[in-house]
Amino acid sequence: MRPETLNPLFAETESLEGVGPKLKKPLEKLGLTRVRDLAYHLPDRFVQRRAVSDLDEPNVGEQIVVALTVIEHRASPNNRAPHRVLAQDAKGNVCALVYFGKASYTARKLLPQGEKRWVAGKLEQYDQWLQIVHPDHVAEDSAGLMGNLVEPVYSLAEGLTQPKVANLVHQALERAPELPEWIERGVLDRHKWPAWRDALILAHRGEHPEARDRLAYDELLANSLALMLVKDANRRRRGQPLVGDGRLRGKLALPFPLTGAQRRSIGEIEGDLAQQSPMLRLLQGDVGSGKTVVALEAMLIAVEAGAQAAMLAPTEILARQHYETLRAMAGPTGVNVALLTGRDKGRARESILMGLVDGSIDVIVGTHAIFQDSVAYRNLGLVVIDEQHKFGVSQRLLLTQKGRVTPHVLAMTATPIPRTLRLAEFGEMDVSQLDEMPPGRQAIDTRVVALDRLADVIDGLARHLEAGNQAYWVCPMVRGSETETEDLAAAETRFATLKARFGDAAVLVHGQLKPELKDAAMERFASGQAKLLVATTVIEVGVDVPNATLMVIEQAERFGLAQLHQLRGRVGRGSAKSVCLLLRGEALSETGRERLALMRETQDGFRLAEEDLRLRGGGELLGTRQSGDTPFRVADLEQITRLLPIAHDDARLLVERDGGLASARGEAARTLLYLFERDWGVQLLRGG
Numbered sequence: 105m106r107p108e109t110l111n112p113l114f115a116e117t118e119s120l121e122g123v124g125p126k127l128k129k130p131l132e133k134l135g136l137t138r139v140r141d142l143a144y145h146l147p148d149r150f151v152q153r154r155a156v157s158d159l160d161e162p163n164v165g166e167q168i169v170v171a172l173t174v175i176e177h178r179a180s181p182n183n184r185a186p187h188r189v190l191a192q193d194a195k196g197n198v199c200a201l202v203y204f205g206k207a208s209y210t211a212r213k214l215l216p217q218g219e220k221r222w223v224a225g226k227l228e229q230y231d232q233w234l235q236i237v238h239p240d241h242v243a244e245d246s247a248g249l250m251g252n253l254v255e256p257v258y259s260l261a262e263g264l265t266q267p268k269v270a271n272l273v274h275q276a277l278e279r280a281p282e283l284p285e286w287i288e289r290g291v292l293d294r295h296k297w298p299a300w301r302d303a304l305i306l307a308h309r310g311e312h313p314e315a316r317d318r319l320a321y322d323e324l325l326a327n328s329l330a331l332m333l334v335k336d337a338n339r340r341r342r343g344q345p346l347v348g349d350g351r352l353r354g355k356l357a358l359p360f361p362l363t364g365a366q367r368r369s370i371g372e373i374e375g376d377l378a379q380q381s382p383m384l385r386l387l388q389g390d391v392g393s394g395k396t397v398v399a400l401e402a403m404l405i406a407v408e409a410g411a412q413a414a415m416l417a418p419t420e421i422l423a424r425q426h427y428e429t430l431r432a433m434a435g436p437t438g439v440n441v442a443l444l445t446g447r448d449k450g451r452a453r454e455s456i457l458m459g460l461v462d463g464s465i466d467v468i469v470g471t472h473a474i475f476q477d478s479v480a481y482r483n484l485g486l487v488v489i490d491e492q493h494k495f496g497v498s499q500r501l502l503l504t505q506k507g508r509v510t511p512h513v514l515a516m517t518a519t520p521i522p523r524t525l526r527l528a529e530f531g532e533m534d535v536s537q538l539d540e541m542p543p544g545r546q547a548i549d550t551r552v553v554a555l556d557r558l559a560d561v562i563d564g565l566a567r568h569l570e571a572g573n574q575a576y577w578v579c580p581m582v583r584g585s586e587t588e589t590e591d592l593a594a595a596e597t598r599f600a601t602l603k604a605r606f607g608d609a610a611v612l613v614h615g616q617l618k619p620e621l622k623d624a625a626m627e628r629f630a631s632g633q634a635k636l637l638v639a640t641t642v643i644e645v646g647v648d649v650p651n652a653t654l655m656v657i658e659q660a661e662r663f664g665l666a667q668l669h670q671l672r673g674r675v676g677r678g679s680a681k682s683v684c685l686l687l688r689g690e691a692l693s694e695t696g697r698e699r700l701a702l703m704r705e706t707q708d709g710f711r712l713a714e715e716d717l718r719l720r721g722g723g724e725l726l727g728t729r730q731s732g733d734t735p736f737r738v739a740d741l742e743q744i745t746r747l748l749p750i751a752h753d754d755a756r757l758l759v760e761r762d763g764g765l766a767s768a769r770g771e772a773a774r775t776l777l778y779l780f781e782r783d784w785g786v787q788l789l790r791g792g
C-alpha cells in the first residue's frame with residue numbers, strides 16, 4: 105500500500121483551489137492529473153525581467169515590468185482582430201496591451217479605464233506601436249512583481265496561463281511533505297544535492313542548478329530499482345529447467361549455416377533455459393540479422409524438453425507471417441505449429457484452444473489473443489515476444505504469470521538502443537546481440553534528396569513500379585502530440601497525390617485506421633496486389649515484402665538515425681535496394697543533412713544510435729514517438745545519459761544488500777517507488 109505521507113500528492117488536481125472541470129481538461133492535456141504531477145511540472149525555462157520606470161528605457165524584445173495607466177479599451181470589430189487596451193507610462197508614452205479571443209473579457213476586468221496597473225510582459229513593436237501581447241502579469245501593486253524578477257516559464261495548454269499554472273504549482277508544492285531520504289549520504293554530498301522537497305522548490309525557482317539533477321536522479325533510481333526488483337524476484341521464482349536432447353533441432357534442414365552471432369545467441373539462450381529460474385533475455389539485432397531462426401531453435405529446445413512455446417507478435421499480419429515462416433522451417437521436425445489471432449472465432453478457435461490444453465500443439469504463434477484468460481496451456485515453457493519495444497515492463501510481467509510455473513521469456517527487438525537507454529527500458533534483462541549480418545546482404549544505397557525534387561522522386565518511383573517492383577513511402581507521424589492531426593493530414597494529402605498517379609496500386613496505412621482495414625491494406629501489399637504502401641508508422645512496414653526494394657522516407661529529418669536505419673532495413677531482399685531520404689528545404693541547410701549523410705556511410709545500427717545520442721542529445725531518437733518513449737518524465741536525455749548508470753549501480757547494490765527493502769533506506773526507497781508509480785516493484789519484494 106502507498107505510504108500515507110504520499111496521499112496529498114496523489115490527490116486529484118481538482119482538490120487544488122481554483123481547479124474545476126474546466127481547468128481539469130487542459131491540465132490533463134499536459135499529463136497533469138494529480139497534485140504530484142503539478143509539483144513535477146518543472147519550468148521549461150526562466151525569464152529575467154527588468155523593472156523600468158518608462159518605455160523610453162527598454163529595447164523592443166525585452167521582458168519588462170512597468171507601471172501603466174489605462175487610457176481606453178478598443179474592442180475587436182470582429183472575432184479575428186484582437187482587443188487592444190491603450191495605456192501610457194509616466195512620461196506619456198503609449199503602449200497597446202493586446203488580447204486575442206476570450207482573453208478580452210479578462211482584459212476588461214484587469215485593466216479598468218483610468219487606473220494604474222503594473223504590467224509584466226515582452227515589449228514588442230508593431231508598425232509604430234509599442235505593444236505587449238497577452239501580458240504575463242497585471243497587478244495593482246508592484247510588490248509581487250518587483251520582488252521576483254526571475255520567473256519560471258511553464259509549458260501550457262489552451263485555457264492555461266503562466267500565472268495560473270504558477271499558482272497551481274505553488275499550491276502543489278505546499279502540499280509536498282518532507283520525505284525520508286532514499287539517496288545515500290555519500291552520493292548526495294558528492295553531487296551537492298538538496299533534500300527532495302527542497303530540490304523541488306528550488307527547481308521551480310531556477311535556483312541551485314543541482315536541484316533538477318536530484319529530481320531526475322530520483323526518477324532514474326525508482327526505475328532502476330523496480331527493474332532490479334523484477335530481476336531479483338525472477339531469480340527466486342520457480343521456473344522449469346528446459347534441457348533439449350537435440351532430436352528436433354537435428355532435423356532442421358536450414359538452407360544456410362548459422363552466423364557466429366546466431367550460434368552464440370542460441371548458446372546463451374540454451375544456457376538460460378537449462379536453469380531453474382526463468383530466463384529474461386533480450387535478443388537485439390538489426391532487421392535481417394536472422395532473429396527468427398534463433399527464436400525457432402529456442403522454441404525447439406522447449407519442445408524437446410516436453411514443453412510448449414508461444415510467439416507473440418504485435419500485429420495480426422506479422423503473426424501470420426511468423427507462423428508461415430516457422431511452419432515452413434520447422435516442417436522436417438514434425439513439430440505442430442498453430443496460429444491464433446483475434447480473428448479466429450468459433451470452431452477453429454475452439455480446436456486451437458483444445459490443442460493448447462491437451463498439448464498436441466507444440467508451438468503457438470499469435471497476437472495478444474494467445475494470452476487471454478480463456479487460453480490455457482498444458483505446459484507453457486517459453487514465451488518469445490517479437491518487437492519487444494511495444495510491450496512495457498508491466499505487460500512483460502503479466503505474460504509470465506500465465507503458466508503454472510513461470511515460463512522463460514525471450515524478447516526480440518530490431519531497434520538499436522544505446523546502452524544507457526537499454527538499461528532504462530530493459531534493465532532487468534540479459535542481452536544477446538546479433539551483431540553480425542548473414543552473408544550476401546547488399547548494402548542499401550541511401551540518398552538524401554530535397555523535397556523540391558519531389559516530382560523527380562515520384563518519376564523514379566513510377567519507373568521502379570513499372571519494372572515490376574514494390575515500394576514503401578513513409579511519412580512521419582508523432583502520436584499523441586499536438587501535431588498529430590497535422591501529420592495525419594500531411595500523410596493523407598501525400599497519399600492523394602500518389603493515388604492520383606498510381607491509382608489502386610497505392611494503399612495507405614496509418615495508426616488510426618480500424619484494425620480490419622489496416623490488415624486488409626497490408627495484405628494487399630504483402631500479396632503483391634498493391635505496389636506502393638504509404639505508411640505513417642514504423643510497425644506498419646514491419647512485414648517482409650521481398651519485392652519492395654525502394655523506400656522513400658519523407659521529412660527524414662524528423663526521424664532518429666536509429667529509427668531511419670530500422671526503417672530502411674525493411675526494404676526487400678532484392679539486389680538493387682535503395683532508400684531516398686526526402687528533406688524539407690529548411691532541414692537541408694541545417695546540420696541535419698550532415699547527420700543524415702552518416703546514414704550513407706554506415707549500416708551499423710548501433711553506431712547510428714550512439715551518434716544520435718551524441719549529436720542531438722538523443723532528442724530526436726525519441727522525438728517521434730514511434731521508437732518508444734523513454735519511461736521518464738522528469739529526466740531528460742542528457743540526464744539519463746549522465747545519471748542512469750550511477751542510479752543503476754546504486755539500485756543494484758541496494759537490492760543486493762537489502763533485497764526486502766527493510767532497512768531505513770529501503771523503507772525510504774519504497775516511498776520512492778510509489779512516488780514514481782513503480783510500485784509493481786514493491787509487490788515483488790522478498791517475503792512481501
Ligand code: ADP
Nearest residue numbers: 360361362363390391392393394395396397542
Ligand atoms: P530478422 O527477424 O532479424 O529481421 P529474419 O529472421 O527474418 O531477420 O531473417 C532475415 C532473412 O535472412 C531470412 O530470409 C532468413 O531466412 C535469412 N537468414 C537468417 N539467418 C541466415 C544465415 N545465417 N545465413 C543466411 N541467411 C539467413
Ligand code: MG
Nearest residue numbers: 392395396490
Ligand atoms: Mg523479424
